[in-house]
Amino acid sequence: MHAMSQMTDYGIDPQATAPADWTAQDLEHDRGWVFRLDDTARRDLAAAVRRAYDPMRTLLDYRRDEFDLGAAARPIAAAVAEARRGRGLSLLKGLPREGLDEKQFEVMTWAIGLHVGVGRPQGKASHYLSAVRDVGTNYRTSTGRGYSSNAELDFHTDSTDFVGLSCYNQAVSGGMSIVSSSVTAHARMASEHPDLVDFLHQPIHFSRQGEQAADEEPSYPHPVFDVEGGLLFSKWNRNRVNGAQTIEGVPRIAPRHLEALEKFDALVRRHDLAFTMFLEPGDLQLINSHVTLHSRTDFTDHEAPEKKRLLFRLWLSTPDGDRLPASWLPVFKTTEPGTVRGGILGQQHDERCRAFERRQAEAIGMRVVA
Numbered sequence: 001m002h003a004m005s006q007m008t009d010y011g012i013d014p015q016a017t018a019p020a021d022w023t024a025q026d027l028e029h030d031r032g033w034v035f036r037l038d039d040t041a042r043r044d045l046a047a048a049v050r051r052a053y054d055p056m057r058t059l060l061d062y063r064r065d066e067f068d069l070g071a072a073a074r075p076i077a078a079a080v081a082e083a084r085r086g087r088g089l090s091l092l093k094g095l096p097r098e099g100l101d102e103k104q105f106e107v108m109t110w111a112i113g114l115h116v117g118v119g120r121p122q123g124k125a126s127h128y129l130s131a132v133r134d135v136g137t138n139y140r141t142s143t144g145r146g147y148s149s150n151a152e153l154d155f156h157t158d159s160t161d162f163v164g165l166s167c168y169n170q171a172v173s174g175g176m177s178i179v180s181s182s183v184t185a186h187a188r189m190a191s192e193h194p195d196l197v198d199f200l201h202q203p204i205h206f207s208r209q210g211e212q213a214a215d216e217e218p219s220y221p222h223p224v225f226d227v228e229g230g231l232l233f234s235k236w237n238r239n240r241v242n243g244a245q246t247i248e249g250v251p252r253i254a255p256r257h258l259e260a261l262e263k264f265d266a267l268v269r270r271h272d273l274a275f276t277m278f279l280e281p282g283d284l285q286l287i288n289s290h291v292t293l294h295s296r297t298d299f300t301d302h303e304a305p306e307k308k309r310l311l312f313r314l315w316l317s318t319p320d321g322d323r324l325p326a327s328w329l330p331v332f333k334t335t336e337p338g339t340v341r342g343g344i345l346g347q348q349h350d351e352r353c354r355a356f357e358r359r360q361a362e363a364i365g366m367r368v369v370a
Contacts, residue, residue, distance in 0.1 A: 009190070010201065010225075010227050010232075011227045011230060012227055012230060012231075012232050013229075013230030013231070016230045016231055017183050017230075017231060017232050017291075019085065019086045019087060019088075020086075020087055020088040020181055020183045020288070020291035020292070021181060021183045021184050021187065022087055022181050022184060023181075023184060023272055023273060024271065024272055024273060024274060024275040024276075025272065027087070027089075027275045028275070032082075033082050033086065033087050033089055033090045033091060034090070034091045034093065035075045035078055035079040035082070035090060035091070035092045035093070036075065036092070036093045036094050037072055037075055037092065037093070037094035037095065037096075038071070038094070040070075040071040041070070041071040041072035041074075041075060041094070042072070042094055042095070042096045043071075043096075044068075044069065044070025044071045044072050045069060045070070045072040045095065045096055045108065046096035046099065046100060046108075047070070048067045048068050048069060048070065048072075048111065049067070049096075049100065049104055049107055049108045049111060050104070051066075052066040052067055052107070052111070053103075053104050053107050055103065059106075059107070059110050059119075059128055059129055060128065060352060060353070060356040062107065062110065062111065062114065063114070063359070063363070064114040064115060064360065064363045064364065065363070066111075067111040067114060067115070069111075069112075069115060073115070075092065076092065076112060076115065076116075079091070079092040079284070079286055080116055080286060080318075082286075083162070083286035083287060083288050084162065084288055084318060084320060085320075087181075088181065088183075088287065088288035088290075088291035088292045089179050089275075089285075089286070089287055089288070089292055090285075090286045091277070091283060091284070091285055091286070092283070092284040092285075092286065093280075093282065093283055093284075094282055095108065095166060095282045095283070095284055096108070096282070097168065097281045097282040102168060102310065105166070105168050105312070106129060106131070106312050108166075109129065109164065109166040109284070109312040109314055110128075110129055110314065112164065112166075112284070112314075113164060113314045113316055114360065114363075114364075115364075116162070116164070116316055116318060117161075117162060117316035117317050117318035117319065117364060117366070118316065118317045118340045118357055118360045118361050118364065118366055119314060119315065119316060119356075119360070120160050120315040120316065120317055120340075120341075120342050120343025120344075121315075121343045121344055121345055121346050121349055121353065122313070122315055122343065122344055122346075123211050123344050123346050124210070124211040124344075124346045124347050124348075125346055125347070125348055126345060126346035126347065126348040126349040126350075126353055127346075128314075128315075128353075128356075129312055129313070129314055130312070130313040131310060131311075131312060132165070132309075132310065132311040132312065132313050133308055133309060133310045133311075153239075153295050153296045154237065154238040154239045154265075154295065155178075155180065155236060155238070155265065155268045155269060155274075155293045155294065155295045156236055156237035156238070156239070156240075156293060156294065156295070157182075157234060157235050157236055157237065157289045157290075157292070157293055157294075158287075158289050158315060159289075159315075159331045159332075159342055159343060159344055160289055160315035160316065160317065160342040160343055161288070161289060161290065161316065161317050161318055161321050161341070161342055162286070162287070162288060162289065162315070162316040162317070162318050163285075163286070163287040163289055163294075163313065163314070163315060163316070164284060164285070164286055164287075164313070164314040164316065165177075165279065165284070165285045165286075165287070165311050165312070165313050165314075166283070166284045166285075166311060166312045166314075167279040167280060167281050167282065167283045167284075167285075167310075167311050168281060168310040168311065168312065169281060169307060169308060169309055169310040170278070170279070170280060170281060170309060171308075171309035175278070175279075175296060175297060175298075175309055176276050176277065176278055176296065176297045177276070177277050177278070177279055177285060177294065177295075177296055178274050178275065178276050178277075178294060178295040178296065178297070179274070179275050179277075179287065179292050179293070179294045179295075180268040180269075180273045180274045180275070180292065180293050180294075181273065181291065181292060182225075182232070182234035182236070182268070182290075182291055182292055182293050183232055183234075183291050184273060185234075185264065185267055185268045185273060185293070186200070186225055186232060186234070188267055188273070189260075189263065189264055189267060192267075193260070193263050196256070196259060196260035196263055197260070199256065199257045199259075199260035199261070200223065200224040200225045200260055200261075200264060201223050201224070201225050201226065202223055202257065203221035203222055203223050203327065204221070204222070204223070204224075204241055204244075204253055204257070204261070205219040205220065205221055205222075205241070205244035205245075205247070205250045205251065206219060206220055206222055206235075206237060206240040206241055206244055207219050207240045207241075207243035207244040207246075207247060208220065208240075208344075209240065209243060211344055211346055211347070212347075213345045213346065213347060213349065214347070216345075218247050219243075219244040219247050219250050220330035220331065221327075221330065222235055222327060222328070222330060222331065223235070223327050224236050224261070224264065226325035226327045226328070227325065228322070228323050228324060228325040228326075228335075229322065229323055231290075231322055232291070233290045233291075233324065233325055233328065234290060234291065234292075234293065235328075235331075236264070236265075236268075236293055238261075238265055241253075241261065268293050269295075274295075279311065290322075290324075315342070315343055317339070317340045317341050317342055317343075317366070319338055319364055319365050319366050320337075320338075321337050321338065321339075321341070322337055323335055323336065323337050324341075333369070334369045336367075336369065338365075338366055338367055339366060339367050339368070339369050340357050340361050340366055340367070340368045340369070341369075354368075
């Protein structure tokens with residue numbers, strides 16, 4: 001427990017937030033956030049995927065009860081619990097990689113998600129799983145997305161409760177994952193910049209990067225931090241904040257407010273807060289979006305297409321989600337716990353998507369709010 005243990009302002013409950021209050025040194029010294037599948041668990045997981053896999057089916061066609069995780073179920077649940085209620089970050093090592101092709105590995109990632117929560121769409125095409133690989137897009141444009149480029153990413157949070165990132169191939173060099181605790185970062189801001197921390201609780205606009213649904217505006221107001229039920233929640237994405245400042249009608253960020261954002265963005269990058277790791281083939285990183293921020297270094301890729309860096313990103317709404325602050329409504333659409341929420345609905349979120357969400361919500365004990 002660090003500076004947050006001294007923090008009582010803003011209605012934050014230090015005891016409730018303590019597990020997610022860590023530094024890079026803490027994660028290095030205590031590896032209790034790392035979990036491993038043994039040989040039996042790997043065999044069971046691979047067998048479950050092979051039994052259900054059908055190249056003619058889409059991800060939304062698969063059902064939770066088609067995948068018996070066997071001996072893999074317990075370590076997967078432990079890793080999920082650590083990311084949800086512990087440090088906000090966990091790493092599950094040993095997903096079966098050999099003998100599974102790219103599409104089967106993708107379905108395995110999806111199958112794990114079906115046992116954890118309800119998948120959330122991630123962009124303009126309303127897709128539910130992102131292949132994280134460089135296809136030459138420019139991250140810094142008004143419609144750029146980091147998962148399809150090889151650029152270094154800003155520290156950010158994804159628009160979902162929970163993130164899973166599975167690794168199929170590594171790059172030749174680079175592509176290191178970086179995670180910081182937003183709980184610790186908030187405490188450091190309060191300690192080192194007490195005159196600026198209040199600005200982080202005031203809304204600024206985030207760009208939707210041209211992916212908004214028909215009933216959504218191109219940007220939305222949202223604070224970097226808010227509190228609900230004693231818990232501290234965070235949201236940050238410098239690229240989207242900068243992008244919103246170019247949109248007509250969006251309020252300009254005042255100089256002192258901008259200074260607070262700059263100080264915060266620099267703080268979360270510091271080596272004592274930012275924990276770095278390489279995701280290896282067969283790794284699954286799990287992240288609680290509300291108490292962490294993450295980034296990635298740029299990378300140099302392989303020439304051969306079959307060897308190029310490839311990860312699969314899954315966004316999930318989970319049954320044990322906390323009540324969210326009211327300020328989270330523009331993104332999550334509902335703040336109620338136990339509901340399907342969050343994601344980027346995009347422009348193709350149709351009845352087939354909604355049918356999947358209703359079916360999966362029922363299977364895992366959640367509610368869909370109309």
